[in-house]
Amino acid sequence: METSQDGFELAQLDLEMRGPGEFFGTRQSGTPDLKVANLADLKFLTFARQEAEQILAADPELAQPENRLLAAKVKAFWEKAQGSS
DSSP states (O other), X not given: OOSOOOHXXXXXXXXXXXXXXXXXXXXXXXXXXXXXXXXXXXXXXXXXXXXXXXXXXXOTTOOSGGGHHHHHHHHHHHHHHHHTO
C-alpha cells in the first residue's frame, strides 16, 4: 500500500495473499462458488478487467444494442447485492 495507489494492483496483491473471500459479507478468505472462473486465475481476471474497461470506455452507459444484455446483468447483480446487505 505504500508503493501503489492503483486499486486494481492492490486488489490483485490482496487476492494473491488472502484469497478471494466473499463479495458481500464478513468472511475475509475462502473460495466463493462461481459459475465461470476461479478467482485465483489472475491471468483470466486481468483479461476480463481489460475487456470490461474497453467496453465501458466505448459505451459507459451500456446503451449500445450489443451491450444491453450486459447492462441488464449488471443491474440485476447490484440489485441482488443491495438486497442482501
